[in-house]
Amino acid sequence: MKNLKGKFLGKGNNRTVWEYQPDPSFVIKQEHSGIRANLDEIETFEILSAWNLAEHLAPCEYDAESESIIMQKGSDLPSGRYSIPGIFPYENLDNFKLLEDRIVLVDYDWRLYTHKSRLYWVMPRWDFSSISDCAPSGLKVEQRNFSEALRPGEAFTPPQDQTTTKDSFVRIPFERHCIVKWFDQTRTIQIG
Numbered sequence: 001m002k003n004l005k006g007k008f009l010g011k012g013n014n015r016t017v018w019e020y021q022p023d024p025s026f027v028i029k030q031e032h033s034g035i036r037a038n039l040d041e042i043e044t045f046e047i048l049s050a051w052n053l054a055e056h057l058a059p060c061e062y063d064a065e066s067e068s069i070i071m072q073k074g075s076d077l078p079s080g081r082y083s084i085p086g087i088f089p090y091e092n093l094d095n096f097k098l099l100e101d102r103i104v105l106v107d108y109d110w111r112l113y114t115h116k117s118r119l120y121w122v123m124p125r126w127d128f129s130s131i132s133d134c135a136p137s138g139l140k141v142e143q144r145n146f147s148e149a150l151r152p153g154e155a156f157t158p159p160q161d162q163t164t165t166k167d168s169f170v171r172i173p174f175e176r177h178c179i180v181k182w183f184d185q186t187r188t189i190q191i192g
């Protein structure tokens with residue numbers, strides 16, 4: 001396989017990211033953890049695109065040959081204050097980049113899954129607590145055991161800096177009208 005990796009751009013808990021050698025206006029994201037973050041990211045992009053909510057995400061697609069994600073490359077945000085959708089976790093401001101004149105999220109491996117023909121979003125409690133202040137009123141949040149949302153053969157290890165136990169997760173019905181409201185409820189972040 002030809003070398004697809006250009007300049008190293010960053011490493012998170014789940015993915016390592018390089019410029020995409022054949023076209024440096026894209027990046028290649030290779031997963032090093034076992035939580036199938038790349039699969040979740042592709043699915044999240046497809047669902048939010050179908051719901052006309054993808055303008056705040058850096059577009060991505062799956063490259064089967066390299067088993068990686070190819071995503072549009074964003075540039076680092078200049079210092080300043082920016083408005084982001086309240087639904088986006090924001091502890092790590094390195095996950096927000098500038099693409100053309102838009103601020104976009106580059107790390108969105110949300111765990112969406114269907115159960116009895118309904119779509120749900122499951123996330124650790126610590127993630128939910130970071131975005132719950134912007135959640136639309138009336139949201140039905142359930143406490144669940146995360147093992148329900150694991151895919152076959154998948155192991156989940158909480159980040160080492162988290163003290164929350166492995167089975168403390170929330171499950172939220174993922175309904176378009178409610179998610180649209182959550183996008184519309186913005187917050188301000190400060191860069192630099």
Ligand SMILES: Nc1ncnc2c1ncn2[C@@H]1O[C@H](COP(=O)(O)OP(=O)(O)O)[C@@H](O)[C@H]1O
Nearest residue numbers: 010011012013014015017072073074094106107
């Ligand atoms: N599309 C992108 N454009 C520019 N930099 C990116 C892009 N995607 C990821 N990065 C960089 O790589 C880092 C790790 O990628 P990320 O998707 O956050 O991985 P993880 O899920 O492991 O946190 C990001 O914090 C960011 O600095």
Ligand SMILES: [Mg+2]
Nearest residue numbers: 012092095107
């Ligand atoms: Mg990240």
